[in-house]
Amino acid sequence: MKRWLMMASFVVAISQILVAQKFEGLALTPPMGWNSWNTFAVNISEDLVKQTVDMMVASGMKDAGYEYIVIDDGWEAMERDNAGSLIADPKKFPSGMKVLGDYIHSKGLKFGIHNCAGTKTCAGFPGGRGHEFQDARLYASWGIDFLKYDWCSHGTANSEETYKTMRDAIHVAGRPIVYSICEWGDTKPWEWGKDVGHLWRITGDITDCFDCEINHGSWSSWGIINTIEMRKGIRQYSGPDHWNDPDMMEIGRGMTPNEDRAHFSLWAMLAAPLMAGNDLRDMKKEINEILTNKDVIAVDQDSLGVQGLKYSDNESGVEVWIKPLNKNDWAICFFNKSEQKQKIDFDWSKKNISDDISKKTLNTNDFTYSIKDLWSKKNLGTTKKSLRAEIPPHDVLMIRLTK
Numbered sequence: 001m002k003r004w005l006m007m008a009s010f011v012v013a014i015s016q017i018l019v020a021q022k023f024e025g026l027a028l029t030p031p032m033g034w035n036s037w038n039t040f041a042v043n044i045s046e047d048l049v050k051q052t053v054d055m056m057v058a059s060g061m062k063d064a065g066y067e068y069i070v071i072d073d074g075w076e077a078m079e080r081d082n083a084g085s086l087i088a089d090p091k092k093f094p095s096g097m098k099v100l101g102d103y104i105h106s107k108g109l110k111f112g113i114h115n116c117a118g119t120k121t122c123a124g125f126p127g128g129r130g131h132e133f134q135d136a137r138l139y140a141s142w143g144i145d146f147l148k149y150d151w152c153s154h155g156t157a158n159s160e161e162t163y164k165t166m167r168d169a170i171h172v173a174g175r176p177i178v179y180s181i182c183e184w185g186d187t188k189p190w191e192w193g194k195d196v197g198h199l200w201r202i203t204g205d206i207t208d209c210f211d212c213e214i215n216h217g218s219w220s221s222w223g224i225i226n227t228i229e230m231r232k233g234i235r236q237y238s239g240p241d242h243w244n245d246p247d248m249m250e251i252g253r254g255m256t257p258n259e260d261r262a263h264f265s266l267w268a269m270l271a272a273p274l275m276a277g278n279d280l281r282d283m284k285k286e287i288n289e290i291l292t293n294k295d296v297i298a299v300d301q302d303s304l305g306v307q308g309l310k311y312s313d314n315e316s317g318v319e320v321w322i323k324p325l326n327k328n329d330w331a332i333c334f335f336n337k338s339e340q341k342q343k344i345d346f347d348w349s350k351k352n353i354s355d356d357i358s359k360k361t362l363n364t365n366d367f368t369y370s371i372k373d374l375w376s377k378k379n380l381g382t383t384k385k386s387l388r389a390e391i392p393p394h395d396v397l398m399i400r401l402t403k
């Protein structure tokens with residue numbers, strides 16, 4: 001009898017280890033960090049990553065909440081070794097990934113890496129297909145905390161099943177790793193991703209322009225406005241531990257300061273992961289100030305975890321975005337995407353602002369809210385009076401309402 005009992009507990013223990021699941025609770029607010037791809041593509045190195053780590057700390061970005069240093073495509077040697085293990089390019093990363101991870105961790109940051117669910121990464125390096133469990137063990141041994149998993153060269157593979165295989169491999173390897181699904185929204189990851197990963201890309205690759213499509217033949221990259229407009233009706237799928245991801249940020253990479261400010265504000269309104277993509281070693285003061293605006297970051301990182309929505313398309317020529325926040329606060333972002341400055345005259349008493357997903361309503365008739373401008377830091381009065389302002393082209397007025 002006792003033997004049967006022991007056998008039964010053994011089976012239960014094994015099935016618990018093998019039960020398919022993601023590591024829960026690793027991304028209760030949208031992940032924040034830096035990723036090498038937007039600026040450096042495959043031209044990455046150990047020196048670059050270490051300098052970026054140092055700048056993340058020195059610039060105040062770490063204190064503002066940025067956490068993950070993610071090495072994107074291009075870190076690998078062209079072939080696996082004889083045992084089938086991935087190896088880091090010995091020229092780019094001479095000390096190896098374990099040592100680099102130790103450096104990142106010693107500065108209080110976390111270590112992210114990129115690979116691909118297909119046979120090759122988009123830049124042609126070895127992909128993970130067929131090696132998932134072996135790779136996950138290797139990542140765990142290197143101290144990886146974040147895995148971005150791409151979707152090039154996937155052939156006829158089924159996305160949900162393929163991403164689940166890597167999820168299970170990570171789970172069995174035993175190290176909690178934030179799992180970032182990057183299949184560009186092609187197979188609606190918002191419908192199946194919640195139990196698989198912590199975030200999923202909803203769009204193709206972003207590029208550093210405000211409003212453009214760059215056609216690369218078989219695929220396009222997209223400006224800020226194009227990215228925001230691309231997916232409709234999926235905000236209900238985003239929330240704590242499972243975020244819609246409109247891609248890494250292009251702030252500090254060539255747009256105007258107004259555009260960078262608008263880009264950052266909108267990502268915060270969308271509760272998007274905040275992954276900087278600029279060269280931190282060469283960051284102007286105004287860019288640093290945008291990326292570390294704690295009031296805007298607080299909107300993104302709000303514990304309610306509700307993705308904001310567009311309230312109106314054309315309020316005196318500007319879009320109005322709203323986001324319910326914890327403790328019945330609201331963030332409102334007036335977004336002037338036109339080429340001219342625009343005046344707003346927003347009469348709170350005539351607006352019916354509510355969110356059918358979070359079931360929150362902004363009631364300015366029974367309650368008075370104070371208004372803080374999250375960029376100028378000025379107090380703009382209360383909701384008792386209409387809000388009047390002028391917004392420069394491609395810029396925002398972003399405010400927080402507090403009861």
Ligand code: GLA
Pocket residue numbers: 037072073114121122123150182204205
């Ligand atoms: C895809 C991803 C990008 C980047 C590149 C690397 O295009 O969407 O974010 O990771 O691959 O090759």
